[in-house]
Amino acid sequence: MTDSNDDTRTSRRRFLTGAAGLAAAGATGAAHAGNPKNLPPNIAAWSKTLGDGVAVRPYGHPSKFEKNVIRRDVQWLTASRESSVSFTPLHELDGIITPNGLCFERHHSGIAEVDPDDYRLMIHGLVDRPLIFTLDDIKRLPRVNRIYFLECAANTGMEWRGAQLNGCQYTHGMIHTVQYTGVPLKLLLEQAGVKTNGKWLLVEGGDASGLDRSLPLAKALDDCLIAYRQNGEMLRPEQGYPVRLVVPGWQGNMWIKWLRRIEVGDKPWYTREETSKYTDLMENGKARKFTFVMDAKSVITSPSPQVPVKRKGFQVISGLAWSGRGKIKRVDVSLDGGRNWRAARIDGPVLDKCCVRFYAEAEWNGEPWLLQSRAMDETGYTQPSKDALRKIRGVNSIYHNNGIQTWALKANGEVENVEVG
């Protein structure tokens, strides 16, 4: 049983039908109706008394009424929390930026707590001058700001064989989008001087898993960053404080956290993380390797199983779309499981290898909906159906499941993760 997740120790069925369920439902109902003492014509309690003063909350937290907006894990997935994953509550968010404390976590040996004074980044191998940088060194260099999505290649990996997890937090929550501040990796490599036979980099983390991956030099020189800030503040420990690698559009496993070493070589290393893991097993028993790019994908975040519909009438359908190949060009939404589509409205920035927020508005009168969204990127790639993916890849590949998600909206407003055919 989990203790950091927020569950009551009752099963969901009891939650919905039993005594505890009635109490909880009553509480929700009360919250809806509100406390009459705070409602017009009465004057609300907070309108009459002083609240906390400045600096009482020196590092601000969300309202106490938003306690439900947290990362959650699925305990049966892994043997230990130190090598596991927690999921971003996508269903509670809007816009494109993920607040720092809600960015999903994936660790292989827990969160390393790196002392910034003892932080070192080593660059060596096929270079003219092997170098060691301190954090201060890195901060002295010219820097840039970029907003990118980071998606784990295993996001939606539990859904290959059919609808499993009932909530977009669990089906799609291994993604976050933040603004990074950092130094172009190209600039750092130039300080060391890459020799002409340098073709690949080994990038390695400084935690107790020493996670190492092979990164093609061409990508490193194109758009990778050595980042130390997310959304303006220093990286969170769980995101690799003080320095992480940013590999735009490519699978999250390569975005090495607590980055300690970059070695320039002439061939890939075939590390455990790019052979045993992060290879995509096809039906014939052969596996694709080095499937770095994240294909275009989208998901409706609301309504979704954790955000049921409360009222008939006007509804705003909202979701996220992204592509590792460039900008999102269009997002379509279907209410009938993919038979008929309408273009959604994208609101907010449309950036390279970044999430966009989309909306579709519709009237709902209690009829069953099968909600889907379909992303298209600027290369013309269009998000496929789950069955189209399975036809090519089978169901064993774990990674890169970017198939179209279906949510069934029932007459009572409940939403469920379903498979359609």
Place this chain on the structure above:
Amino acid sequence: MSKSVSLIVAALLLASPAMAQDKTQVGKSPPRNYGVGQVATPAQIAGWDIDVRPDGVGAPAGKGSVKDGEKIYLEKCAACHGEFGESAGRWPQLAQGKGTLASHDPVKTVGSYFPYLSSVFDYVRRAMPFGDAQSLSNDELYAVVAFVLNLNDIVDDKFVLSKDTWAQVRMPNESGFYDDDREKSEKAFWNSRPCMKDCGPPVKITGHAAVIDVTPEDKTPRKGGVE
């Protein structure tokens, strides 16, 4: 150009890169040396340079036998990975699984899936035992990896692993991988004019997550509000 016009042009130039998220705007050639960073000494590099490649480049000095490896394995690995690599509880399985990769239930292990000796060796060297990383001596490391190979019938009971015998080890699934071919094998997904109307017959629900019921219990209100 008048001063005010050039100011407007400058403002536009400043504004557009932000929206386009342009590629690296600093560090353009010719590269500039910022005089930042210290030269890494050979001793500093040697202490951190622990990666090993399939061709054995990076493998340290030392050696270890299957026999010595068995002792180390039972002491430091078996509690999680099982006496025979079969896994204890939900910890990763290290052995068996041969011939399962094309089945409905593929079992990926060192023997059935890893393509190279280095893929195991490099990993154990940096990450195992879980929670006590980089605690094995080089001889212990060679020995315990030799034993894991032996559990997978890749080397015999008398085998001694070292730099010298590295090239003798051939992993069964070495040819099991091919380069990302999505742009060819999934070319059909590049379809910028997807169907918008009456696409196929009406769809039916064929599976329910709620029936599988493996979702963690959380406090999110899932009940619809509509009577």
